[in-house]
Amino acid sequence: MMSVMAQMLKLSGETKDMTLDEIARFVELARSVDTPGDRPVYAELSSSGKIKQLEVSVGERADRY
Secondary structure (H helix, E strand, C coil), X not given: CEXXXXXXXXXXXXXXXXXXXXXXXXXXXXXXXXXXXXXXCEEEECCCCCEEEEEEECCCCCCCC
């Protein structure tokens, strides 16, 4: 599931944990809206350390919220 709200790009896996293809899609989407490459990426991890969700600020400001 992908959403861009309040200049924040968020992507979560179709299943419980994200796959490498889903992570690549997240990077592709972030690049397509001219997100700078030095912008921090935030991740929500499962209890086993797998990535559940990624988010990055895509606006002028690099703030998380």
